[in-house]
Amino acid sequence: MKPLLCVLTTKEPLAIPPVWLMRQAGRYMPVYRALREKVGSFWGMAFNPAHAAEITLQPIRAFQMDAAILFSDILTIPHAMGCTVEFKAGEGPEVEKYVSGQTLLSAADQNFCETLEPVFEAMRETRRKLAAEKFDNVALIGFSGAPWTLACYMLCGNGHDKNFTAAQNFAKNHPQEFTALIDKLTDAVIWYLKEQIKAGAEAVQLFDSWAGIVPRESFNAYITTPAQKIVASLKAEFPEVPVIGFPRGAATNYEAYARTTKVDGLGVDESADITKLDVSCVLQGNLSPEVLLGDEAVQDKKIKEILEKMRGRPYIFNLGHGVIKETDEARVQRLVDTVRQKL
Ligand code: CP3
Numbered sequence: 001m002k003p004l005l006c007v008l009t010t011k012e013p014l015a016i017p018p019v020w021l022m023r024q025a026g027r028y029m030p031v032y033r034a035l036r037e038k039v040g041s042f043w044g045m046a047f048n049p050a051h052a053a054e055i056t057l058q059p060i061r062a063f064q065m066d067a068a069i070l071f072s073d074i075l076t077i078p079h080a081m082g083c084t085v086e087f088k089a090g091e092g093p094e095v096e097k098y099v100s101g102q103t104l105l106s107a108a109d110q111n112f113c114e115t116l117e118p119v120f121e122a123m124r125e126t127r128r129k130l131a132a133e134k135f136d137n138v139a140l141i142g143f144s145g146a147p148w149t150l151a152c153y154m155l156c157g158n159g160h161d162k163n164f165t166a167a168q169n170f171a172k173n174h175p176q177e178f179t180a181l182i183d184k185l186t187d188a189v190i191w192y193l194k195e196q197i198k199a200g201a202e203a204v205q206l207f208d209s210w211a212g213i214v215p216r217e218s219f220n221a222y223i224t225t226p227a228q229k230i231v232a233s234l235k236a237e238f239p240e241v242p243v244i245g246f247p248r249g250a251a252t253n254y255e256a257y258a259r260t261t262k263v264d265g266l267g268v269d270e271s272a273d274i275t276k277l278d279v280s281c282v283l284q285g286n287l288s289p290e291v292l293l294g295d296e297a298v299q300d301k302k303i304k305e306i307l308e309k310m311r312g313r314p315y316i317f318n319l320g321h322g323v324i325k326e327t328d329e330a331r332v333q334r335l336v337d338t339v340r341q342k343l
Contacts, residue, residue: 008242023322042087074145097157142201212249270320
């Protein structure tokens with residue numbers, strides 16, 4: 001069985017943990033930048049199945065990762081719902097802000113499904129390419145943003161602050177409408193991930209990038225309960241497909257999140273003390289992406305420390321957050337070689 005799926009399914013450690021990196025395809029790779037320049041727009045790549053599949057394969061060919069994550073973005077769902085998203089070169093995403101009372105599209109609307117169809121075609125095309133290029137041990141990961149993180153972008157529109165204050169205020173001031181929005185997003189995420197699985201995703205990851213800013217008393221309502229519903233619905237239809245939850249910055253809430261949602265894998269950011277997490281699922285991540293920008297010897301040391309800490313526990317090597325765009329490709333290769341004990 002493919003190493004990534006083996007660990008997630010059996011929850012048994014492998015002597016050499018599987019390795020892949022969040023944002024492993026992207027701007028730190030010159031081949032990606034060249035295509036980005038040629039195509040001219042982010043959606044022109046992400047919603048083009050041939051380009052998206054090609055970009056997904058780039059880090060696999062370059063670094064022999066154990067998993068490919070479909071090249072796309074978490075903001076496809078808000079975009080398909082009607083909060084149009086634009087990516088301008090060198091800047092963050094520009095999201096058309098949700099207006100109170102606005103009707104959002106859902107999987108019951110043809111336009112919503114049609115907007116997202118190229119993502120599923122990209123998944124099918126990526127499976128074909130992985131097979132054609134004989135990457136028989138590479139697992140294909142699908143993903144979605146989690147409801148809270150997607151709501152953050154929709155409720156803040158352009159120019160959010162680091163705490164997405166406008167989203168937090170909306171939740172407080174319009175509790176019913178906020179709950180309805182989270183429910184609507186939960187349904188959309190369930191549909192989206194199921195379609196990705198039907199198209200060939202062998203595991204899925206739920207990115208809750210802004211879980212860390214949620215006040216303690218709201219963590220269950222905004223983060224854990226929606227994730228629990230998503231996992232339960234996926235498991236009811238696809239019990240064999242592993243689900244990785246990544247409530248970034250969850251701190252003291254990581255354990256309860258893992259227990260309640262029943263995820264197979266738990267992505268952890270760099271601030272978590274991975275040795276102290278008492279969970280029965282597989283752990284993933286924890287290396288700070290900044291380490292790849294600093295001293296090479298320190299990088300080697302930090303990787304070996306994590307490997308040592310996780311020896312005998314089911315673990316997937318990854319970063320605590322996405323690869324930073326200034327990262328040198330040679331450092332990514334070095335990371336993979338260190339994990340595989342070739343250095
Ligand atoms: O991991 C992968 O290699 C798969 C592709 C992927 C992208 N975005 C490609 C991308 C994935 C899994 C994401 C997830 C994503 N997108 C998250 C969750 C993970 C995280 O980083 O917390 C979030 C919050 C977003 C939203 C988003 N998309 C932002 C804030 C930005 C701009 C800033 C940035 O960090 O790049 C994007 C754009 C984006 N998504 C790029 C890529 C390669 C860069 C676009 C470009 O070429 O200009």
